Amino acid sequence: MARNGLVYEYMFIAIIVAVLAGFISSLAYYSYALNVNPACEAIKADQQALDDIVRKAQTTPVVEKAEGVYEVYIVGRQFVWIPSNIVLKDPKQVTFYVATTDVIHGFEIAGTNVNFMVIPGYIAKFTWYPPKNAEGEYLILCNEYCGVGHQFMKASLVIER
Ligand code: CUA
Incomplete structure (x- = not known):
């Protein structure tokens, strides 16, 4: 037994x-x-570095460093993404720098592997290699509950080929 x-x-x-x-x-x-890749690189940032991201997001959010190589600066705050419309021409490599001026937001480009948290006091850095068939309009949304207007927090990414 x-x-x-x-x-x-x-x-x-x-x-x-x-x-x-x-x-x-x-x-x-x-x-x-x-x-x-659900995780991004979270870079500890002081107020000056955060203000710098806000300024870039408001003035020159999309910078083409080389052909198809982009840097994109975005700020989240209740309840908008700034800028609300991003257009990329034939992107091969896109590095997002995302900051928040208030609470935690979740940055997601629906239908892609871009999905990370944006935490106060940090710059979220994520490099995306868009697949060759990525084309057209993508919905950028906030997937972290951030207040009463959370469901309205969205933006658009257009990929032109
Ligand atoms: Cu921002 Cu939910």
């Missing part, structure tokens, strides 16, 4: 190890093979 019980113990341990290995390898598959 005792020996039988032990067999079941080992069986269940083996099942648990297999399930865990399955979960971990599927996570690894999503993050590496499918290039799904």
Whole structure:
């Protein structure tokens, strides 16, 4: 009897190890093979650095550093993204610098792997390599509840090819 019980113990341990290995390898598959990157680089920023992002977002939000290589400056605040409309011509590499002037917002470009939190006191930096078939208008939304107007917080990204 005792020996039988032990067999079941080992069986269940083996099942648990297999399930865990399955979960971990599927996570690894999503993050590496499918290039799904939920996290961004959060750069600690003082008031001057944050003001700089606000100024760029209001004046020159899109900077083309080389052909198809862009830097985009965006500010989130209750309940808008500034700028509200971004147009990129044939982008290959897009680095977003996003800051908030009030509370936490979530920056997401629907239908892409661009999705990260924007935290007060930090500049969220994320480099996106748009797929070749990315074209047309994309919805930028806020996916972190930030107040009564949260659901109105959106902008548009247009990719021209
Ligand atoms: Cu900003 Cu929700």
